[in-house]
Amino acid sequence: MYHSVMTKQRVCLFVLLAWLIPFYLILISTITTLRSKLCGSVIPKIYCVNWLINKLACSASIANIIIPSFNYTFYIGHIIFVVWSYLYLVRTCLTSKENRRKFMQTCVPHLFCLITVVVSLLFDLLYMRFGSKHLSQSLQNFMAIVFLLIPPVINPVMYGFNLTKI
Secondary structure: OHHHHHHHEEEEEEEHHHHHHHHHHHHHHHHHHHHHOOOOOOOOOOOOOOHHHOEOOOOOOOHHHHHHHHHHHHHHHHHHHHHHHHHHHHHHHHOOOOHHHHHHHHHHHHHHHHHHHHHHHHHHHHHHHOOOOOOOHHHHHHHHHHHHHHHHHHHHHHHHOOOOOO
């Protein structure tokens, strides 16, 4: 059944879309950022983010508001799809003890890594938008490093467990 639905052409299309859509979203964000006239030059992070560059713009552009909102909505749609997929997996795997064991060995490490990445990303994005201006630069840099280091360090640990196919 799986191979009749997931043909080679469909897989190639999904891989192509998986590369082209994020590339397009980043390209559009970069173009709108490049068109902005900047009135400041200090980015309070150890890495560059379009949102912080747009905050340095002399005037707010409608494109600088709509495009990031569209990007966030697009990626939240991805998160909802992944959650829906895992809920379907959980419902399917709860039918037998063997399936439950396979789910615990395979999907729980995936879920843990996914939740770590999503929570880290959401924390960073929310802090960037609504964070306190009273925190020291050292603490802000530490929080940025945690966001960049924790998910990649946890992934090999979690995927090093004995994972089986469902």
